[in-house]
Amino acid sequence: MRFKLAIQHVSCGLSFRQVATTIEQTKNTCKIAKLGGLNDTIVGQYVRILVGHALQVISNILASDDVWAFAISFDGSQHRDTTFFDVRIHVSVNGVLHNLHLIAMLHFDRHTAANQEAILVKLLGALFVGWTRKLIGVTTDGEKTNMGHINDVQVRMVRCAEFKVIQIWCALHQLDLVVHVAIDEVDSGTWLKIAYTLSMYLRKQSNLITEMGETCPKKTNRWLALGSVLKFYITHALRIVVFLDERREQVGNVAPPFLTSSWWLLTYALTPVIAIIIETVVKLQARDLVICQQRQLLVLLANDIRDMFKVRHIDDDVDNALDDL
Incomplete structure (x- = not known):
């Protein structure tokens, strides 16, 4: 119960410390002793367990023989002066197309094409070693580092693939x-x-x-x-x-x-x-x-x-x- 409440509160946008305080207040109000003893460190451990499990599930999906191809989309953004690199995966499993939010990673390095390519290659390699033969589509926004047609992130990712890749650029960012x-x-x-x-x-x-x-x-x-x-x-x-x-x-x-x-x-x-x-x-x-x-x-x-x-x-x-x- 404590684990489920912590994950649901985090998904609502609460910080780890706010989650711990909220559950402690719930324990005191509802007289539920089993909810006690929670702090922000334990909440962080819960989140890491859930993220690790989710990544393992996605890794198994990509390695499945039923999945012959997948597409990725990525973008960078800032939240409270912290830069995140957001990655999504589009994959068909048993005839059903899924749009999965893979991960939002902290990005401390310069926002160069080489650094962003290194992040994607390392992430996909950790999920599934044979990702290069299943990559079929790459989507990104119109930011110059991502969208350039010579040596930017999207072009670099296409070069990593073993087969031809469909490249999609956002019409809004092109405009x-x-x-x-x-x-x-x-x-x-x-x-x-x-x-x-x-x-x-x-x-x-x-x-x-x-x-x-x-x-x-x-x-x-x-x-x-x-x-x-x-x-x-x-x-x-x-x-x-x-x-x-x-x-x-x-x-x-x-x-x-x-x-x-x-x-x-x-x-x-x-x-x-x-x-x-x-x-x-x-x-x-x-x-x-x-x-x-x-x-x-x-x-x-x-x-x-x-x-x-x-x-x-x-x-x-x-x-x-x-x-x-």
Whole structure:
């Protein structure tokens, strides 16, 4: 009973110390003596026993003759300033497809492709020695270290396999990378640099914040944050221009960013584009979305951007010329 309660509490997100305290309180309240004597060290031992058992089960599954192939997916993330490397396995057992969360490992080394490959190879080798002949699919997100087509993690894992491997990249992250690169190239990077500088400057102006009753959103490295920043600029464009002119005339103040008419023109032109891209990103994150529908959403996005800027395909012009002939 104590073991089952400890594992269930840990699965709810409680720390080992919180689990021990919770079960101790349950013992005192319900007068169940057998729940006593639990501490965070014992809870950790329970978890290690369960994890070891789970890994042994997965190891037996992969080594089974009934399982002829499996696919892996992996990603890295941070939780409370601690980096974890998350690995999932997709495998068919007795005709039933299972999506198993294998492990979330602490990752202390640099997030290079070589280090992440070493983690995966060591883990899979410990589970099943012959994993290289059964690996059939590799999936990851669009992070540059994982997604590169020359020498990054996904490509390295494909090289380890003995047979051809299906590689799958997340459509959402591919869109993120493309948009990120495109925005960086607008006006040779000057437009984005000014947008970032202006955001940092306005966030420090307490008098302006008090007057408007609103703080300028923070412009982070993620381009998704750019949408809310641009919306703020357009909503308060007149007040921002007047405020910057007033600050520029005051002696002794730090010179505010200089906003040219061309910068404002690009801001007004790109804001609706960023808005429809963000709308597409939200749709791509829907849980009920089928993979084949991702292409439809991306095609619609491309058509909307093309119509917005009156861009025409060269093929369309050729077809029209042939029709005239």
